[in-house]
Amino acid sequence: MIENIKTVSDLNFKNKIALVRVDFNVPVNNQSYKIIDDTRILYSIPTIQKIISDSGKVVLMSHFGRPKGKYSKIYSLRFIISYLSKKLKIPIKFSETCIGKAVEKKISELKNGEILLLENIRFYKEEEEGNENFAFKLSKLGDIYVNDAFGVSHRSHASISIVPKFFGEKKCIGFLMKKEIQSLKKVLEKGRAPITILLGGAKISSKIAIIENMINLVDYLLIGGAMSYPFIKAQGGKVGNSLVDEYNDLKVLKKIIEQYKKQKKTKILFPKDVIIADSFKNYAQTKIVSIHSIPDGWMGLDIGPTSIKNFCEIINYSRTILWNGPLGVFEFQNFSSGTTSIAKSIVKSTEHGAFSLVGGGDTIAALKIKKYENKISYLSTGGGAMLESLKNKMLPGIKAIIS
Ligand code: AMP
Secondary structure, three states, X not given: OOXXXXXXXXXXXXXXXXXEEOOOOOOEOOOOOOEOOOHHHHHHHHHHHHHHHXXXXXXXXXXXXXXXXXXXXXXXHHHHHHHHHHHXXXXXXXXXXXXXXXXXXXXXXXXXXXXXXXXXXXXXXXXXXXXXXXXXXXXXXXXXXXXXXXXXXXXXXXXXXXXXHHHOOOEEEOHHHHHHHHHHHHHXXXXXXXXXXXXXXXXXXXXXXXXXXXXXXXXXXXXXXXXXXXXXXXXXXXXXXXXXXXXXXXXXXXXXXXXXHHOOOOEEEOOOEEEEEOOOOOOOOEEEEEOXXXXXXXXXXXXXXXXXXXXXXXXXXXXXXXXXXXXXXXXXXXXXXXXXXXXXXXXXXXXXXXXXEEEOHHHHHHHHHOOOHHHOOXXXXXXXXXXXXXXXXXXXXXXXXXX
């Protein structure tokens, strides 16, 4: 990972216009637009404050939702204005466009210490296409480019990976990005042993490369949730009607397990028992069975008590823990105990001095059910970007700053 990446602390913004890519893609109530989780905005405030206190001007650009390249009122970023001005205690100006004469005029009228928020950058299809010409036009809006949008830094979108190209040396990352990079480093490069990575959720396809990359790097790789079923199938087990991701190249999965067996450092563990249900419902009929022998017509919806005990024992003596993905269908209260027990044991380990990093929208939502979110060392603002970083690949948003 990157040692000496330039950050906002290394630059003076006096009289300069900072074009700051933030990630204000926050969950909101779809009627009142009340912000349900403001973490991403809160974490980006120190960067904005640094620029303001230098007497610089701030132009904020962000996406919100998936408007698919055209204007749509429901995806407008206007709802952020009042929230942000309250937090920063200064008025926020707004531009309905992201490129062109009107926005350029608004920027030319900005005084030092003022902030202009641009409308949703994804109202332009060129953003997600990574269009050079669009990126060039955006680059005309500022003197210094700042990336503080970790949640989208794994995307090769115009405002993330192309715009910085036009800024030469005048580009850097913000404080939120720095914290994300440092937290990942604390796990992957400087993690105190035993290091444990816990992966759950439903989609195995996005996590295969991570599982391969963890061999010989960490001490324990714990796999739970629906992620485990293709692996159980690959080992000849019966998973009944459990959810199996469309990725089910069992030969590849079998090979991965063999690779783990060939070395001694990293132990890969799957649940031993599961809670199975006769239908996908909170009040379904349930049984506890071995994960290798789930009858037809039944599906595994949570890890069982023996698996909880085994996983928690490892977490209890781990000194570094990274978690992404629930261990079961935690949205159904009757199948949430695996996920909440794991959350509880990560909190306990953290209280005893372990470093814990948790990411992913569902995983953070599960922590919040028990109000554990402030008891974790660092909550990542980007589940997808965090997973991409675990594949040992440099994120496009970081690469664009250092090249
Ligand atoms: P992902 O986006 O891959 O992190 O998947 C998160 C989703 O996985 C959550 O909505 C969980 O309900 C779901 N999930 C976890 N375990 C299971 C399971 N055993 N069966 C079905 N869905 C699951």
